[in-house]
Amino acid sequence: MKQGSFAFRYTDVVPHLLLDSIGWHTTDSPTYGNDGNARTDHDHIVFQYxxxxxxxxxxxxQMHRLMKGQAFLVKIPSDHRYYYDATTLEPWQFLWLNAKGEDALRMAERIIAEQGNILTIDQNSFAIxxxxxxxxxxxxxxxxxxxxxxxxxxxxxxxxSVPKTTVNNGIEHVPIVSKAIRYIKDHVAKSLTLDDIAAHCNVxxxxxCRLFQRSSLVSPLEYLRRRKIELAISMLRTTELSAQDIGKQCGFDSASYFSKTFKxxxxxTPSDYRKHRTNYPFYTVFLD
Structure with a gap:
């Protein structure tokens, strides 16, 4: 791909979220910059990475340095000014986009409220x-x-909104996580421990745990619990087994722990889920 910039002007307007412009750019010009209170494209948001x-x-x-892997997210208008500082001696290369619409403003406000205007984002993140x-x-x-x-x-x-979520964390890590996931799915009905799963993966x-949390934001045991509950949901809908027996077959050590986890x-509770078949007719539920 080549660096460039692209702008859009629409005849058929989608009212909630519109891409105004997008680009990939390098600059070493001391004149490059924008003032958030001087721009005329009001009710827009700008992202730059x-x-x-x-x-x-x-x-x-307050001044912030925008290093590799850092981005800013701002609304227009607002009290901000971004620019290239020639004293850094190295050109600034970045990705950027400008969006507008009520959802653009609402979603940006939420991200800024939770993370601030300055975001640190892995290059392998889903966002990038x-x-x-x-x-x-x-x-x-x-x-x-x-x-x-x-x-x-x-x-x-x-x-x-979840910039730390990565697509993968390098070829070395992917096989280990994949191997653990396959082992968990194949033995989901057993009372596995973290040591059991780790030993299978030779780590x-x-x-x-570190590999799982980097790639999926949950621990191996949390991943296992979710798969157990998914299996239990399916069994509640497709079998006549009691909730207590289903808990046992899904690898829960006690009926009370199964019921508490399910809730x-x-x-x-599992029994209530089965009773409310009309309101919750799903045979399969995926827990992300």
Whole structure:
């Protein structure tokens, strides 16, 4: 792919979320910059992510350096100014996009409230991967349909709300996590321990936990519990076994622990779930 910038002006408008412009750019110009109170594109949001070099942004009077892997998210208008500082000596290379619409503002406000204006995002995160997918589709496939662009933009902003979630963490880590997941799924009905899973993967329990949390944000045992509850839900709908027997067959050590765990995820006990078949007719429920 090549660096470039692309802007969109729509005749058929999707009211909730629209991509105004998107780009991949490198600058070493001391004149580069924007003032959030001077711009005319009001009710927009701007996202900018550093790939190389560094930039600067002042938000509410406080200056921040924007190093590799850091981004800013701001609303227009607001009290901010971002720019290239020539004293850094290295050009600033970054990804950026400008979006508008009521959902753009609402979702950006939530992200800023939870994470602040300055975001640290792994290059392998779903957010950055989603950005590249969107940029590639626009720059190479020349996508211009407003609805399709909005779908890609929604995906990016949703991914931005969990920037630490990565697609993978390197080829070394993927086989270990995949091996553990397969072992858990194949033995979900057993009372597995962390040591059991780690031993199968020939790693320590602590190391396996770190790999899981980097790739899925949950521990191996949490992943196991979710799969157990999914199995229990299916059995409650497809068998006449008692809730107590289902708990045993799903590897829970006691009926009370099974009921308590089930309620954490579904909001009610296994017996109540079975009783409310009309309101909850699902044979399969996926717990993310």
């Amino acid at each position: 550093t790939l190389r070099g560094e930039g600067r942004i002042e938000v509410n009077g 991967t989603s950005f590249w997918d969107m940029y590639r589709t626009i720059s190479e496939d020349q996508l211009t349909d407003s609805t399709e662009l909005s779908v890609l933009l929604y995906q990016f902003i949703l991914a931005l 320590s329990g602590a190391y396996l 954490v995820y579904l909001g009610f």
